[in-house]
Amino acid sequence: MPPPSSLSRTPPEFCADVRTLEGGFSSLSLYFVGEWYFLDSDHCTQCECTAEGSACSRTECTSLPAACIHVSHYPTDCCPRCERIGCEYRGVVYELGHSFQPSECEQCTCDSDGIARCLVADCAPPPCVNPIYQPGKCCPECKDGPNCYVNASRSRVIPAGEPTWVDSCTKCRCHDGQDAGYWEGNRLATCSRLKNCTPEQTSSHKN
Structure with a gap:
């Protein structure tokens, strides 16, 4: 029971916070x-005891950072706490300071400010018309070496380097890979045809 001095007080000198417990019991807290004070039943609701009664307001919890990697919610707290934060990148959370490779062409680091900073490889255009991508590698490779198409029909491919006779009268050569914009769009060989040559005139003009 409260001391006699407290029993002599009458409302509105007190505010009461009644909390129902298990088994039908109740808990009563009195405030001047x-x-x-915070309600015993809801630590997110704070009240001020006034002469007109309790004036209460509820705290709304803000969303935790998407990159939070450790959350704690203590019994006496209203809102959960983010104890550790990392970096969120494409739906995956990484710890601070961690380096990761989300794809063959990206190298990223989770900075201390919670931001994933990435370097993306800049692949040069491959010097061939049939590049392939190898597992675990970023840039395409020319398995058969540098090459090009003979003409716009793209029906025949010749290797780069020395000129190639594509028929008895026509000699073609892939462009030099050092040419500006070489593989940016020009993948056709440069060809020259012997004058007054017919397919029947064969080997005499190839030397």
Whole structure:
């Protein structure tokens, strides 16, 4: 029971916070006018005891960072706490300071500010018309070496380097890989045809 001095007080000098417990029991907390308190049943609701009664307001919890990697929610706290933060990148959370490779062409680091900073490889255009991508590698490779198409029909491919006779009268050569914009769009060989040559005139003009 409260001390006699407390029993002599009458409302509105007190505010009461009644909490129902298991088994039908109740818990009663009394507060003086001017006191601030949190409801026993809801730590997100704070009240001020006034002469007119309790004036309460509820705290709304803000969303935790998407990159939070450790959350704690203590019994006496209203909102959960983010104890550790990392970096969120494409739906995956990484710890601070961690380096990771989300794809063959990206190298990323989770900085201390919680931002994933990435370097993306800049692949040069491959010097061939049939590049392939190898597992675990970023840039395409020319398995058969540099090459090009003989003409716009793209029906025949010749290796780069020395000129190639594509028929008895026509000699073609892939462009030099050092040419500006070589593989940016020009993948056709440069060809020259012997004058007054017919397919029947064969080997005499190839030397």
